[in-house]
Amino acid sequence: MNYWLMKSEPNEFSIDDLNTRPKKTEPWDGVRNYQARNMMRDQMKVGDQALFYHSACAVPGVVGMMKINSKPYADFTAFDPEDAHYDPKSDPDNPRWFLVDVKFGRKLKRVIALSELREYHEGPLESLTLLRRGNRLSIMPVEKQHFDFILGLE
DNA sequence: GCCAACGTTGGC
């Protein structure tokens, strides 16, 4: 079992959007960063747990929990010229970008804000990738003890 | 809207 944190801008796709999908699942499409792609393609397993993080919004932070719900497969949005994430360099016969489906778990009772997580940067969350200076990854691994600690703040 | 930090691109 692996643990992850996955960022999304809530005005693009939010925890409530995931919760209101008919089967509460959604392809996590549009990732165009090789490190993030590699994690989805090579490391994610069905059943892995992930924190849903809202970025680029009024109160950035962890807002919910979800599970990895599929094996990795080609990110189809890269093949669609009409799509905002179209990438002509991704060939359906040799896809450049991959994704996994995620499934809604639950919404946290409150937002665990980035500012709150920072309070523990010198302590229990010292090595959390999210808090590393200049970090821009949209998908990152979370150690189990950090995962549990963050949920413990709820 | 600003801007720091980082990733990607492409000329050489």
Added chain:
DNA sequence: GCCAACGTTGGC
């Protein structure tokens, strides 16, 4: 392979 220019991310 270097590196300047450019684009993107994302907090504030």
